Amino acid sequence: MKKIGVIGSGFSGCIIANELAKTGKYIIDIYEARHHIGGNCYTEKDPETGVMVHAYGPHIFNTSKKDIWDYVNTLTSFKPYINRVKAVTDKGIFPLPINLRTINLFFGENFTPAEAETFIDSLADKTIADPQSFEEQALRFVGKALYENFFKGYTLKQWGIHPQHLPASILKRLPVRFTDDDNYYNSTYQGIPTSGYTPIFQKLLDHPHITLHLNKKFTRQTHGAAHDYIFYSGPIDAYFDYKIGKLQYRTLRFERHTQEGSFQGSAVVNYCQQEIPYTRISEHKFFTPWEHHTQTVYFKEYSSLAQDNDTPYYPIRLLDDKALLEAYEKLAVEEKKVSFMGRLGTYRYLDMDVVIAESLDIASKCATLPMEQWPTFPQSTSK
Numbered sequence: 001m002k003k004i005g006v007i008g009s010g011f012s013g014c015i016i017a018n019e020l021a022k023t024g025k026y027i028i029d030i031y032e033a034r035h036h037i038g039g040n041c042y043t044e045k046d047p048e049t050g051v052m053v054h055a056y057g058p059h060i061f062n063t064s065k066k067d068i069w070d071y072v073n074t075l076t077s078f079k080p081y082i083n084r085v086k087a088v089t090d091k092g093i094f095p096l097p098i099n100l101r102t103i104n105l106f107f108g109e110n111f112t113p114a115e116a117e118t119f120i121d122s123l124a125d126k127t128i129a130d131p132q133s134f135e136e137q138a139l140r141f142v143g144k145a146l147y148e149n150f151f152k153g154y155t156l157k158q159w160g161i162h163p164q165h166l167p168a169s170i171l172k173r174l175p176v177r178f179t180d181d182d183n184y185y186n187s188t189y190q191g192i193p194t195s196g197y198t199p200i201f202q203k204l205l206d207h208p209h210i211t212l213h214l215n216k217k218f219t220r221q222t223h224g225a226a227h228d229y230i231f232y233s234g235p236i237d238a239y240f241d242y243k244i245g246k247l248q249y250r251t252l253r254f255e256r257h258t259q260e261g262s263f264q265g266s267a268v269v270n271y272c273q274q275e276i277p278y279t280r281i282s283e284h285k286f287f288t289p290w291e292h293h294t295q296t297v298y299f300k301e302y303s304s305l306a307q308d309n310d311t312p313y314y315p316i317r318l319l320d321d322k323a324l325l326e327a328y329e330k331l332a333v334e335e336k337k338v339s340f341m342g343r344l345g346t347y348r349y350l351d352m353d354v355v356i357a358e359s360l361d362i363a364s365k366c367a368t369l370p371m372e373q374w375p376t377f378p379q380s381t382s383k
């Protein structure tokens with residue numbers, strides 16, 4: 001049997017390991033630098049309160065791909081969950097994404113959907129024909145007041161970069177609605193795993209041909225030589241020992257608090273003012289409304305530029321990073337017997353469902369192609 005090394009135990013690594021193991025043709029070693037599996041989706045019970053905690057920040061599973069929804073439901077049971085976010089601004093607290101209620105409350109109006117649409121259209125800056133930046137996209141579609149109150153401060157804190165210099169695609173993640181629908185996502189299927197995300201990864205790795213090695217940092221020298229093929233889901237620049245430079249990431253720091261009862265009465269409250277140092281507060285017992293807890297645990301979330309030993313979360317992807325990524329991609333394509341996968345391996349801002357879809361796609365290609373033709377740098381659904 002061929003020996004496969006998988007680096008990283010997030011969705012990318014665990015899915016490829018599981019799919020290859022099921023063929024019966026491979027022995028798989030999976031190497032994880034942290035003390036736990038699941039990457040940034042890892043969940044655990046908070047020892048003090050008993051609340052299921054998303055250790056690396058809120059993860060609400062959402063997808064419009066039926067095959068992916070069906071697939072994740074084979075791995076664990078999900079309960080329906082709708083993410084209803086509140087945003088704190090200088091003018092008060094409002095539902096987000098911007099919807100009919102947000103508009104009426106914010107402007108002190110009582111618009112019908114059609115009136116609200118006409119009103120927002122009157123605020124939009126139509127001199128911007130083809131918005132390129134985050135700021136232009138906001139000014140073009142919701143106008144200055146909503147941009148400054150809901151997006152400008154939050155985005156400066158989240159990305160550390162002025163919205164003039166960020167791509168419009170980041171804002172396009174958020175809908176604007178002229179109904180009272182305050183669901184954060186548009187996806188057809190939305191939910192949270194009943195027992196958290198960690199059991200998904202345990203199930204994927206539960207196969208006699210898979211051996212998990214926790215607390216094992218990958219090095220090309222040791223692991224590369226010991227396997228016939230490597231699937232690498234760590235940061236692409238780290239794989240090449242940063243030899244042509246470092247790709248930039250934002251990292252998050254979570255400040256933990258507990259108390260009796262509830263702190264904010266809902267799962268996620270965003271703080272949009274620049275003067276407040278954290279971006280949002282997540283109170284995790286509201287992610288499992290089917291459980292009952294007398295105590296609560298909540299986390300203030302602080303965003304900053306990732307330094308050497310910080311956990312990478314968000315690829316920044318400004319022009320410099322994109323040029324460097326292209327150079328790393330060239331190296332990756334030349335690298336023999338390695339596939340680069342996932343958010344870190346391909347340096348893209350990917351949601352969970354996209355990572356899952358891509359991993360399954362890579363696995364199906366590997367099932368039909370000879371090893372020499374396995375895809376090195378697959379970007380089937382690149383964003």
Ligand code: UDP
Nearest residue numbers: 087150151152154155158170171173270272
């Ligand atoms: N955003 C904002 N204000 C908010 C929430 C989001 O300005 O209250 C902006 C911010 O730049 C963020 C982007 O919208 O990065 C996309 O938000 P999303 O919730 O998709 O980010 P994620 O869930 O990946 O943290």
